[in-house]
Amino acid sequence: MSFETLNVSIAGGVCRIGFNRPDAGNAINDRMVEEFAQALETCARGTGADGKPVSIVVIEGNGEVFCAGGDFKAVSETGSAGDPEPLYDIWRELAQGPFVTISLVKGRVNAGGVGFVAASDIVIADKSASFGLSELLFGLFPACVLPFLVRRIGHQKAHYMTLMTKPVSAADALGSGLVDVLADDAETALRQHLARLQHLNKQAIARYKAYMNACSGSADRDKASALEANRAFFQIQRSFPGSAVMSRN
Template sequence: MAYDTLNATFQQNICRICLNRPEAGNAINARMVEEMSEVLTRCTEEQGPASERVTVVVLEGQGDVFCAGGDFEAISNTGSAGDPEPLYDVWLKLSRGPYVSICLVRGRVNAGGVGFVAASDIVIADKSASFALSELLFGLFPACVLPFLIGRVGRQAAHYMTLMTKPVDAQKAREVGLVDVLTENTEAALRQHLVRLAHLQKPAIARYKAYLAACSGNPEEDKAAALVANRDMFTDPGVLAGIRRYVSELKFPWER
C-alpha cells in the first residue's frame, strides 16, 4: 500500500517503517499518526497473508533527522494540536504489540519523536543521534511522552530531560537507558539483532509483552500473576511439544 507520510515494507516476518517527511524533519502530523496506526494494526493480525504475520517492526526516519516532534507549522495554521489520543495509541501499539519493535535512530529526535523511541522494545542508535524534550520552552510539557519515557529511563532522568530542554547526546542516552545499542553502523547492528529475533514466535512475544506490561517489578505484588503465567506456559501443548522434541532430538523449535 502507498502512504503519504511514511514508507512501509513487509519482508518475511519483518515490517520496516520509515518516516518520510524529510522536508519537515519527519514531523508528526495527523496523517502520519493515521498511517502508522494502520500499518501497526496490520502487523498485529494473526491471520492473513504472510506479509502480515509480523514478529519484528523496525522504525526509522528518512534523511538526517529521525523525528522533529509535532508539526508546529500545522499547529500554527490551524490553531490546534488536535486530539493526542491517536498518537498515544500508536506508542501503546509499539510498546505492547505482539511483535518486537526496534527503533533505528540516526540524527535528531525531539519532543514527540522521543515518544517513538521510548515506546520501542529495542533502540539502536548511531553517534549522530541526539534526544531532546523542548516542550517547556513553549510553555508546554511532554505529558504523553513521559509515561513511556519514565518506564524506560526512570523518573529522575525523564524529569531532568524535561526541565533542561537541551539535547542529550547518544552516549548519554545510552548511559541512562534510552538507547540500548550505540554503534557506528546501525544496519549491521540491526542485522545482528534480526538473526536472533527471527527465532521468536508471535504467540510467545504476545504473551510475554502482555505480562511485562502488567509487571510492577515488586516481587510481592507480582507473585500471583507470575505464578499464573508460569503455570499457563508449562501446560501449553505447543510449549511442551517443543521441550520434548529438544530432549529427544536436541533441536530447537525453529529447526527442521
Template sequence: MSGFSTISCSVAQGICRIRFARPEAGNSITPQMVSELHAAFDLCEAKEGPDGRAVTVVVLEGSDDVFCMGGDFDAVAEDAVPMDPAPLYDLWLRMARGPFVTVSVVRGRANAGGVGLAAAADIVLADESASFALSELLFGLFPACVMPFLARRVGAQRARYMTLMTRPVGARDALSFGLVDALGERADELLRQHLMRLRLPGRAGIARFKTHAAAGLDDLEGQREAALAANREMFADPQIRADIRRYVRDAKFPWEA
C-alpha cells in the same frame, strides 16, 4: 506496500520496516502520519502479514540526519483546533503492547514526540549521530504524553531532568541513561545484527512475554487520561499558541525580543 504518503512500509520474512517519509519537515508528526502508522500496525497485528507470515518485528526508522522532530509546528501555528493527542498516545501503546518486537532505529535528531517514538519501542538502536531532546518547556509546554514512556525507560528523575534542561542528550549519554539499548558506528549494521536474533522467536511467545511484562512493570494505560488532559490544556492556551505561531513565522523563541 502502497497507499501511504507520510511513511513507507514494507514486509518481508515476518519483519515490517516503516520509514518516516517527511524529511523536508524533519519527519514531524501530523494526524495523517499517525493515521498511516496505525494502518501499518493494523497490518502487522493480522494473523498473517502481506507476505503470508505473521509479523514478529516492526522497525521504525527516520532519515539519515533526523529521526523525528516531534509535532508539526507549522500545523499547530495554522490550525484553529490543536491536534488530538489520543491517537498518538495509543500508537505508542501499540508499540509497547503489540504482539511483536518494536525496534526504533535513531539516526540524527529525535525531539519531543520523536523521543516518544523511540521510548515506546521495545528496543532502541542508535548510531553516534543520534541525539534526544525534549524542547517543549521552551514554549510553555511539557511532554505530558511522552513522560510515561520515557520514565519507564530512564526513570522518573532522569525524565524530569531531560524535561527541565530542554537540551539534546547525545547518543552515549542516552545509552548510559537506558534510553538507547545498543549503540554502533553504523545503525544499519547494528540493526542487521539484531534482526538475525529477533527473527527467531515466534509471535505467540513474544505476545505472551509482552503481556506479562506489561502487567507487572508499568501502568501506561493508567497514565493515559491524565497525560491527554494535560496535553489538551496546554495546546488550548492562547499564549502558547501565539508563541508557536511567532516561532514558525519569525524563528524567535518566546523570550526573545
C-alpha cells in the same frame, strides 16, 4: 502498502516503517498518525507476501532526522494540535503490541519523536543520534511522552531531561537507558538483532509482552501473576508436546 507520510515494507516477518516527511523534519501530523496506526494494525493482524506473520517492527527516519516531533506549522495554521489520543495509542501499541519493536535512530529526535523511541522494546542508535524534549521552552511539557519515557529511563532522569530541554547525545542516552545499543554502523547492528529475533514465535512475544507490561518489579505484588503465567505456559507444553524447546542459554 502505499502511504503519503511513511515508507512501509514487510518481508520475512519484519515490517520496516520509515518516517517520510523530509521537508518537514519528519514531523508528526494527523495524516502520519492515521497511517502509522494503519500500519501497526496490519502488523498485528496480517502477514507479508511470504505468508509470515509480522513479529518485528522497525521504525526509522531518513537523512539527518529521525523525527522532529509535532508539526508546529500545521498547528499554527489550524490553531489546534488536534486530539492527542491516537498518537498515544500508537505508542502504547508499540510498547504492548504482539511484536518486537525496534527504533533505528540516526540523527535528531525531538519531542514527540522521543515518544516513538521510548515506547520501543529495543533502541539501536548511531553516534549521530541526539534526543531532546524542547516543550518547556514553549510553555508546554511532554505529557504523553513522559509515561513511556519514565518507564524506560526512570522518573528522575526523565524529569531532568524535560527541565533542561537540551539535546542528549547518543552516548548519554546509552548511559541513561534510552538507547540499548550504540553502534558505529546501526544497520549492521540491526541485522545482527534481526538474525536472533526472527527465531521468536509471535504468540510467545505477545504473551511475554502482556506479562512484562503488567510486571511491577515487586516480588510480592507480582507473585500471583508470575505463578499463573508459569503454570499456564507449562499447561500449554503438556497439551502440545514439542511446541517449544527449553534451553539454558
